[in-house]
Amino acid sequence: MQTKIYTNYETLSAAVAQIMFDTIQQKPNAVICLASGHTPLLPCQLFVQKANDEHLHISETTFIGLDEWVAVPPENEGSCHYFLYNTIFNPLILQAGQIHVFNSMAEDLNAECETMDAVIEHNGGIDLMIVGIGMNGHIGFNEPGVAFNNLSHVIELDKTTIEVGQKYFPAATTLSRGITIGLQHLMNAKQVLLIANGEKKASIIKKTIEEEVSNQIPATIMQTHSNGMIMIDAAAASQLSKNYLYEV
């Protein structure tokens, strides 16, 4: 794992967008797995702009949504579905067959998980995975205590996730379970970027990078990924010990 620190959210976002662009340019049929949330907003917007401006050949690329709140419908603007379609899938004008997201309204959520695992396998695995980090160290909805060898699964949400998650919704929303790509998928992915910005992420970023690998802080799994990169801005890096500082 490498850690890269950028001056601010804008330069961090431009670097993430460039990696997305390069990955698809080098391998047009790449499989890209994307988180939703506030952190990937600007990276996705910059990527869309660059892909459209430079006519990136994107019709063979497969996009996978990392996670979803169970029982939150896609038209709810706090859903991951809403974010991904509005920020990236619709502006890129993708074909429906290129997009795979969990249907968290489905009656059989285990079948949703099996379908997602089969899609990933059928397409030869994930080439690039871009994830954020929750205030409790979760990745997707891989909450503290999760098994590192899980594939897609449904999980009871942690108290912190339920509280912090309210920020995405216009009105108080009942959140109890999540459906998510598992950490075994992350370990199998050819490249993983964990991105974070802002001072509020500084404490969990310090733990993720400096503490021992443990499922109590699921993001520590990044330390064991041979092609994993933690990309953060200076504010999110502000609590790192000197030994862990790598400026770019």
Ligand code: GLP
């Ligand atoms: C959310 C999502 C994650 C996301 C993380 C950070 O709850 N389940 O996929 O990466 O928390 O979100 P944000 O970027 O808004 O801080």
